[in-house]
Amino acid sequence: MAHIALYRSWRPQRFQEIVGQQHITQTLQNALREGRVTHAYLFSGPRGTGKTSAAKVLSKAVNCERGPAEEPCNECDACIRITSGSVMDVIEIDAASNRGVEEIRDIRDKVKYAPTEVRYKVYIIDEVHMLTTEAFNALLKTLEEPPAHVMFILATTEPHRLPATIISRCQRFDFRRISLQDQVDRLSLISKQEGIEAAADALEYIARLSDGGMRDAVSLLDQIISFTGNRISYQDVLDVSGGVASEQFAKLAASVARQEIGDVLEQIDVFMQDGKSAEKLLENLIYCYRDILMLKLLPNAARMTDRLLNVEAFGDVLDLYDKERIFRYIDILNHYQAEMKYSVQPQTLFEVAMMKLCSLDLPEPGASSARSNVQAGTSAGAGEVARLELKVNALEQKIEQLLQSGVKLAGGDIGNASAEAKNQPRSTVRASAPSTLRTAKLDEYVLAKDHPDVQKILGQWSKTLQRVKETKITVHAWFTDGELVSATDDAVLVAFKNTIHRETTEKALNKQVIEQVLQEVYGKPLKLVTVMQKDWKDAASDSKVQAPQEVLQLEPEGGEASGHGQDWINEAISLFGEDLVVIKDE
Known part of the structure; x- marks a missing residue:
């Protein structure tokens, strides 16, 4: 005779064999004892928790020749035949493959006929949430007022997909995930009855892997028995399941x-x-x-x-x-x-x-512990944090004094920017501090922007960009956002439209690549100084930064002094004012 899977041969045949669902089995048994069995039930819950098994047991209990009874006898002809599935009046329907309206109409047409073999005609519809909307509509009226000899038991793992009109016509029972201890006890019973010697930690690990489903646990036990024989160890379970100790x-x-x-x-x-x-x-x-x-x-x-x-x-x-x-x-x-x-x-x-x-x-775990110690008021942690806070405050005061005194740092004078920096959020000040762009003096670059040497550098700027691209194309992608606007003897000033492009260019490695290319192209070391275009335009348009004024000098025609020199001087003073006229004796 062919082997029968353990989850089939050990399927519960009585209410007391259903594991971990006492709140349901006791309610159904009380209803059977008091004759309060209703016409429609809805069993919902995770897979492998006993929904279909409870439906089969209930169908036997109401049709048992010695009942209806709290427990089916499993000895009479009706119970034996229902267990084997050979009773025509107990119909199991898989709604996943019979989900259309035609199948439900067929049920609706047949429910009016009385059962021929047992007391009640029972329809067990598994995975009922798979029915179509039309099928649910066809089932509604029959489910609400079926003949006295008909019982519907609907089972589903997804009750939220059922229409409220269906749920309201049923008594709903929610099956729970089976507890770890209940599963271990059941697996231990099965192992003993099957003649299997199983280690306690092995059975416990099987139960944990099943995620609360008894059928999954029994199926895994069956698989492990096929692998190991009559002895099951913890390592055997790990090998079969692919788990790790x-x-x-x-x-x-x-x-x-x-x-x-x-x-x-x-x-x-x-x-x-x-x-x-x-x-x-x-x-x-x-x-x-x-x-x-x-x-x-x-x-x-x-x-x-x-x-x-x-x-x-x-x-x-x-x-x-x-x-x-x-x-x-x-x-x-x-x-x-x-x-x-x-x-x-x-x-x-x-x-x-x-x-x-x-x-x-x-952060290290100790940092979190220190914070919790401070909150809890522990003296050691609180004292250490207090000392650190004093040091930080002292350093902040010193930095503020340096900013107010206008101390010059590498890359420029930050004294003028101190007031603005103090008004910014701390994170903004930290992000701005390393940049040489906001701190650089632009006066000398404004004065030199029209110098002939700058024009020579501009003439070779396309060659510079091409050389940067050949050296490192990623740097070129950021650097092309900038525009050469001025230069001095030892530096070039590039104005950027985008802050991200500028900050990426200013990174040490990227800046080193560009300055190396500048030295190769122009034959002398040149520093790269960057600025935002807005700041450059503001500096260039500042009226305080102007080129030196030329002194207007009047010379007689022919370059020689004449007797009318004093007349020329008086005329010049009257035209331009005494402040602008410089008189030189030749």
Whole structure:
């Protein structure tokens, strides 16, 4: 005789065999005992929690030859035949493949006929949320007022997809995820009855992997038995399921916390060599960090962890993390898990995710502890922070005094900019401080902008840009936003339209490339000074910056003095004023 899967051979045949749903089974048993069975039920909940099994048990209980009874006898002809599926009056319909209006109309036409073999005609419609709108409309009236001999049992994993008109016509029962202990007890019973010797931690890990679904747990147990035979160990479960021992995750989490990228990649390579799945590893790692977070927030939450069987192995790891870091890590891993669904290289994506975790610039756990100590009023932490605050305040006062005195720093005079800087937010001042552009004096560049030497430099500027492009094209992409506006003997001034382009050009490595090209093109070292175009235009139009005034000198025709010299002087004074006339004796 062919082997029957464990989840089929161990399907509950009585209400008391349904695991973890006492709130439902007790209600149904009371209704059967008191004769308050209704015509329509809606069973909703996650997969593998007993919805269809409860529907079959209920159909046997109402049709049992010794009933209706709180429990079916499973011995009479009706119970045996309903269990085997050979009773014509108990109809199981898969709504996923029979979802059209025609199938529901067929049910509506047949419900008026009395059952031929048992007491009630029972329709069990599984995955009822898959019915079309038209099918639901066809079912409505029959579901509301069916004949006395008809019972409907609707089962679904997505009750929110059912119309409210359908739900309101049924008694709704919500099946819950089965608790870990209930699953372990059931798996232990099945193992003993099947003659299997299973380790307690192996059964517990199987239960954790099933995510609250009893059918998934029994199916996994059946698969492991096929692999191992009559003895099941914790390592056997890991090998079959593709899982990783919690101790290995503890080692991986510790390496990530210490940002040891090489060690992390080596561990990932070992996992891959052992045939582990990158998708499964990432999923389990998220569970691992979830469990670490639970233990950080609730020290006595060992029973609430999903993947950590040996909590003691994570004792040292907990000290390496604070809750802010764990929250950040879980967000990043969730992002990569979503991306991995569409990736053809899941292992590479997993490695990138781990390298990103190791590269994050996050505060050490001690910093968070210091903050919490200050908030809690602990003397040691509070005293240290207070001393640091005094030092920072003293340094800020010294800097402000230097700014007010107009101290000249490398790159220009910041004295005139101090008042403006004090009115800016601190982050803005920090961002502006390294720039030589806002601090540079523009007077000398304004005076030199029309000098012939500047025109010579302008004539070779296209050659300079081309040479920068040949040297490093990425620098050229930013540098072309600038325009050469002036130059001196040892520097060129370039005005930028875009702040980002200017700040990128000012970076040390980029600036070094440009200044090297300037020396090659012009044959002498030239510094690069940059400015925003708006600032340059304001400086160039400033009336205080003017070229030196020329002195008007009157000379007699022929270059020789004449007897009318005094007349020329008087005429000049009358025309231009005494202040503008300079008299020289030749």
